[in-house]
Amino acid sequence: MPLSRSKRWESPHEYKGAQPLVKVFMSQSAYCRIVMHSTSELDDEVGGALIGMWCSDRDSLEEFIVIQHMLPARHTRQGSVYLTFTQDTLVDFHDEIERNHKGRRIVGWYHTHPRMGIFLSHYDTWLHKNFFPEPWQVALVVEPHTSVAGFFIRRDDGVLDPTRYFGFYELNGNLGRSMVEWHNLRDAEKESEGG
Numbered sequence: 001m002p003l004s005r006s007k008r009w010e011s012p013h014e015y016k017g018a019q020p021l022v023k024v025f026m027s028q029s030a031y032c033r034i035v036m037h038s039t040s041e042l043d044d045e046v047g048g049a050l051i052g053m054w055c056s057d058r059d060s061l062e063e064f065i066v067i068q069h070m071l072p073a074r075h076t077r078q079g080s081v082y083l084t085f086t087q088d089t090l091v092d093f094h095d096e097i098e099r100n101h102k103g104r105r106i107v108g109w110y111h112t113h114p115r116m117g118i119f120l121s122h123y124d125t126w127l128h129k130n131f132f133p134e135p136w137q138v139a140l141v142v143e144p145h146t147s148v149a150g151f152f153i154r155r156d157d158g159v160l161d162p163t164r165y166f167g168f169y170e171l172n173g174n175l176g177r178s179m180v181e182w183h184n185l186r187d188a189e190k191e192s193e194g195g
């Protein structure tokens with residue numbers, strides 16, 4: 001698990017209750033692409049797939065995912081308060097992985113909530129269960145106007161809380177300059193230094 005070369009971003013919900021099944025690592029390039037896509041449309045919802053690896057730590061056996069790429073969703077239906085993936089959206093993701101990201105998996109999906117909070121709607125939860133059923137697949141929600149975001153991750157008993165989001169680990173974020181500007185997430189190091 002690449003903990004030593006990552007910067008941890010914590011959500012305010014991090015320590016309440018059960019812990020998530022997987023830790024989420026994300027590359028800076030994937031982060032930047034998601035932000036660019038999220039802020040490219042400020043009225044209607046947009047979204048896409050999170051592409052990367054599902055891994056298990058050699059020593060601790062803890063599971064984690066690494067988000068390395070993103071794919072904007074096509075063949076969607078969307079409005080200001082909803083986004084629908086279709087069967088063609090998924091076919092497109094798989095074609096794209098076959099062409100350009102061989103060996104990688106769909107580790108989850110992201111979508112925006114313009115002028116709304118960070119939560120999963122009933123429909124989002126339905127979509128997550130049906131299109132992203134693996135226990136380690138995650139959902140990222142981004143609010144592009146205020147630049148806040150969070151990950152929804154299943155617990156080890158499979159339950160997904162639609163109101164409680166988690167932060168993530170920014171790959172190489174502790175080495176060079178951090179890219180993360182989602183200001184609802186706290187820098188875990190600063191938090192512990194400051195008491």
Ligand SMILES: [Zn+2]
Nearest residue numbers: 113120121124
């Ligand atoms: Zn939504």
